[in-house]
Amino acid sequence: MKHDTHHRHHKKSLPALRGGVLALLAAALFGISTPLVQHMGQGLGAFSTAALLYAGAASMGAVLRQPVEREAALRLADVPRLAWMALFGAAIGPVALAWGLQHTSGTSASLMLALEALFTAALARWCYGEVMDRRVWTAMGLLLAGGLVLVVNRGLNGAAALAASDATAGMAGLLGLLAVLAATAAWGVDNTLSRALAERDPGQVVLGKSLLGVAATTALAVAAGEPLPHWTAALALLAIGGCGYGLSLRLYLLAQRAFGAARTGSVFAFAPFIGALLAIAMGDRSLSPGTAVGGGLMLAGILLHLAERHAHAHEHQPLDHEHAHRHDDGHHDHIHTPMPVGEHSHPHRHTPIRHSHAHVPDAHHVHTH
Numbered sequence: 001m002k003h004d005t006h007h008r009h010h011k012k013s014l015p016a017l018r019g020g021v022l023a024l025l026a027a028a029l030f031g032i033s034t035p036l037v038q039h040m041g042q043g044l045g046a047f048s049t050a051a052l053l054y055a056g057a058a059s060m061g062a063v064l065r066q067p068v069e070r071e072a073a074l075r076l077a078d079v080p081r082l083a084w085m086a087l088f089g090a091a092i093g094p095v096a097l098a099w100g101l102q103h104t105s106g107t108s109a110s111l112m113l114a115l116e117a118l119f120t121a122a123l124a125r126w127c128y129g130e131v132m133d134r135r136v137w138t139a140m141g142l143l144l145a146g147g148l149v150l151v152v153n154r155g156l157n158g159a160a161a162l163a164a165s166d167a168t169a170g171m172a173g174l175l176g177l178l179a180v181l182a183a184t185a186a187w188g189v190d191n192t193l194s195r196a197l198a199e200r201d202p203g204q205v206v207l208g209k210s211l212l213g214v215a216a217t218t219a220l221a222v223a224a225g226e227p228l229p230h231w232t233a234a235l236a237l238l239a240i241g242g243c244g245y246g247l248s249l250r251l252y253l254l255a256q257r258a259f260g261a262a263r264t265g266s267v268f269a270f271a272p273f274i275g276a277l278l279a280i281a282m283g284d285r286s287l288s289p290g291t292a293v294g295g296g297l298m299l300a301g302i303l304l305h306l307a308e309r310h311a312h313a314h315e316h317q318p319l320d321h322e323h324a325h326r327h328d329d330g331h332h333d334h335i336h337t338p339m340p341v342g343e344h345s346h347p348h349r350h351t352p353i354r355h356s357h358a359h360v361p362d363a364h365h366v367h368t369h
Helices: 016-040 046-064 076-101 106-128 134-163 167-197 202-224 231-259 261-268 271-281 289-306
Strands: 002-004 311-316 319-325 344-350 353-358
Touching: 016 076, 016 231, 016 261, 016 271, 046 076, 046 202, 046 231, 076 167, 076 202, 106 134, 106 167, 106 261, 134 261, 134 289, 167 231, 167 261, 202 231, 231 261, 271 289
Parallel strands: 002 353
Antiparallel strands: 311 353, 319 344
């Protein structure tokens, strides 16, 4: 067995930084999309809105596809998982969100989406056994606490407003928030399912999932007799879907590849705060000290994630798989003739090795502690 306790390629002191930044970018794109969907989807059916969003995502996925020499292609065996992802992530999730956005404020909906991280982290821990030390639990706790502060703050503001309005409007708003909660649960399941496809070409995953979602929601929109959207609203929702759902999902999958499902879901919890700020900028006047406190807690959690450094001596067992990789990362030392430059993909075998370096729960570090 090879021994290498000071591998020359393991000089990165913050291995979680790449995954954290990717998850943060994904969160920003998705967070911005929520109030925009509410604004542009007014008067449209929930199924039509979801279909347009994922049609835009499918277009982005088609553009972002990589050749098989760069990224591992989807396989026939991946189709069932992709179908479940489409059901939860491209049908139930966006339809519930679209309906909820029509019955509650953009700020309330954006803040409620913070709870997606809770579902994702719990499922990732249960399904994949991802290791989370005290620092990670603290970071996740801060993010969750921040999200809950935002939700409770918004709920208190809503209760005060309800006292001066009618009960019917208040009940509709509550049902809208519950629909958004259902969307977060659906996306938590989707996030957990997608972890197993994180090593595949993200463009292909986005394209496949989105096309299945478009087919399902379009059929439901036709069956429900929903009105056709105006071309301006349709184009806007296509663009929002391309960036907020397509490009965001690609970045999310890359973040999962870099540092696991639980951490990605946790950092992604910052999306609601970004969406809430945009909703306020667009006229939803609900900025309060509670919003600042919640946002501050979430920022602290993200900084803890980005600074994570988990290192110890560990062993890698023999492993055969296919994914995009480099030969300067300390884990891929197989021989090519000629040696490729940069990232490339092909089936390869990892031989046993023992070494010590900072790492996160990516595809090569699934050992127990």
